[in-house]
Amino acid sequence: MAHLTFSHAPMGGGKSLAALVRHHHVGARGMTGMLIVMQPREQGMVASRLGVSAPAEVIDGDTDLWEMISAAVREDGVKHVVADEAHFFAPEQIEQLARIADELDVTVEAFGLLTDFRTRLFPSSARLVELADRLVTLPTGPLCACGEIATLNARLVDGVMVTDGDQVLVGDVTGDRVRYEPVCRSCHVAVGATAATPAR
Structure with missing residues (x-):
């Protein structure tokens, strides 16, 4: 049975690196994976600040993820989806990701911020908290300027x-x-x- 997982951390917490590592592991096991991102800066890439990067499918808030990933499952045999910058997704797209896990039996792992600079949940992060089978706080917590773990x-x-x-x-x-x-x-x-x- 496929699951929807949401892994989160604050800025600098290694979210994109973790997404890239997971996507790499999927390919290393001979499975077809799909890396997607809603990224306002560098088009077509998921990039970690440590210098690791990989090509990705860039989406916007109007992208129908159900249609896009269903087609990829039919045509390319996609078995696993990694979604980076998931806090920027539309809440409806999070619901589509849950449906993809449930109805297509495709594992979906979403990575993103939990809260914004006001300490408020992003709408899509809130929907992920509500729908995800697994919630993961990434262990690579960055440090605050005072030396404490930043959250x-x-x-x-x-x-x-x-x-x-x-x-x-x-x-x-x-x-x-x-x-x-x-x-x-x-x-x-x-x-x-x-x-x-x-x-x-």
């Missing part, structure tokens, strides 16, 4: 942490005007409270 994500704009704004705003972990850092809850609360304090 949350912080958005920095021009080096200043912000707690308001659009849920999705493309940035990076280094270099950009908008960037993201993994943080522990204590630091997120402390810096967030400071940012929210009006100047006197």
Whole structure:
């Protein structure tokens, strides 16, 4: 019986690397796998910050995953699907992934963030929590600047942490005007409270 698994970690937690490793293992066992991603930056690739990458099928929020993967099962014998950046998927696409596991007997492993920079669940991550057969917190937890294990994500704009704004705003972990850092809850609360304090 196939399962739907959701593996999550904060920024820098090794999600894409874990997705690439799983996809590699599937191929090494002689099975046909499919790597999919909704990625606003580099088209056609899943890439880890450690320098490992692989070609992927790039989707958008309107892609019918049931139709796409059903065709791949019929035409290419796909037995396993790895979905990276799953927090960017539409909730309806998560439901399609669950249906693919249930009705096509295709194992689906989704990798992504659990919460946004405001500590709120992404809608698709919430749907994965509701539907997944298995929930996995990846063990490769990044460190907060204070040295504790990071469990949350912080958005920095021009080096200043912000707690308001659009849920999705493309940035990076280094270099950009908008960037993201993994943080522990204590630091997120402390810096967030400071940012929210009006100047006197």
